[in-house]
Amino acid sequence: MRSTEDLGSSHGWRLSRGVTEDGREVFAKTGGASELFASEAAGLRWLGEAIAVPEVIDVAGDRLVLSWVEAERPTPEAAERFGRDLARLHRAGAPAFGAPWPGFIAELPMDNTPADDWPEFYAAQRVLPFVRQARLSSGDVRLIEQAVDRFGEVAGPPEPPARIHGDLWSGNVLWSAGSGVLIDPAAHGGHRETDLAMLALFGVAYQDRVFGAYREESPLADGWRGRVPLHQLHPLLVHVVLYGEAYRSGLMAAVERVLAL
The missing domain is CATH 3.90.1200.10 (Aminoglycoside phosphotransferase (APH), C-terminal lobe)
Structure with a gap:
């Protein structure tokens, strides 16, 4: 990654916002080593066939990297x-x-x-x-x-x-x-x-x-x-x-x- 910003932790994973070498903004969860990230990635891809979800950019046992979603106020x-x-x-x-x-x-x-x-x-x-x-x-x-x-x-x-x-x-x-x-x-x-x-x-x-x-x-x-x-x-x-x-x-x-x- 070209740059990263620490967003804290959740359930034992580190959360961060980053910019890839090709300029894409991403969100990453890192830490641990299990099937959990692969499961989440599979679920996102499946849901994404029908509704808006973040794109899975990279997934491995110790990380999940997704496209960044810019949040706004609900209406x-x-x-x-x-x-x-x-x-x-x-x-x-x-x-x-x-x-x-x-x-x-x-x-x-x-x-x-x-x-x-x-x-x-x-x-x-x-x-x-x-x-x-x-x-x-x-x-x-x-x-x-x-x-x-x-x-x-x-x-x-x-x-x-x-x-x-x-x-x-x-x-x-x-x-x-x-x-x-x-x-x-x-x-x-x-x-x-x-x-x-x-x-x-x-x-x-x-x-x-x-x-x-x-x-x-x-x-x-x-x-x-x-x-x-x-x-x-x-x-x-x-x-x-x-x-x-x-x-x-x-x-x-x-x-x-x-x-x-």
């Missing part, structure tokens, strides 16, 4: 365009639930073995593995297991696998070029309501505009709002594993709401 118009773009991404579909590359969310591995049934996939490959890592009380675990047993009843009408970001909180949406640009994916074939529930978990700019435009482009099945806590179980469990007790109350509130469906 209502950008939120609506993002909602339509997200609907088109989901419609691009996937061969199965899961993906042909190893899964990660933050630094945590996820089982991406392809599956045909979403409630079973969500239970066995997204929720239960993180229950085992979360150091919860036996009472909490029993309630979560009761909720898991209801997934088939409360998941809504079956839908084909959607092409989803998989970790779509607001920090993974960069507002640029009049829409949202997706970064840091945990991309896989999943349920499209999962991405919407993740956006709702921590809020996103002009959320009503995003969801309204999404529904105009791709209507959602009846009862989708009631299923939001179902789709939030996995990200809340991830937060308990990563950050501990502070997220337990939010997790168990979502469990109670799933049990009440």
Whole structure:
């Protein structure tokens, strides 16, 4: 690189902004040595077939280099365009639930073995593995297991696998070029309501505009709002594993709401 600027760290990786020898502005994550960067690169390329994402310039075991995205302030118009773009991404579909590359969310591995049934996939490959890592009380675990047993009843009408970001909180949406640009994916074939529930978990700019435009482009099945806590179980469990007790109350509130469906 011709020049670099240190942007700090995240989940143990160093983040930097740089300029390549040929004058391109880039963003780089470096550090460690695992399949994680290759997984992220594969997900970005796959999502990029349908929606704006940073270009993968270089990837290796210890680094991921992407084109730089110049961020701007969100606007209502950008939120609506993002909602339509997200609907088109989901419609691009996937061969199965899961993906042909190893899964990660933050630094945590996820089982991406392809599956045909979403409630079973969500239970066995997204929720239960993180229950085992979360150091919860036996009472909490029993309630979560009761909720898991209801997934088939409360998941809504079956839908084909959607092409989803998989970790779509607001920090993974960069507002640029009049829409949202997706970064840091945990991309896989999943349920499209999962991405919407993740956006709702921590809020996103002009959320009503995003969801309204999404529904105009791709209507959602009846009862989708009631299923939001179902789709939030996995990200809340991830937060308990990563950050501990502070997220337990939010997790168990979502469990109670799933049990009440």
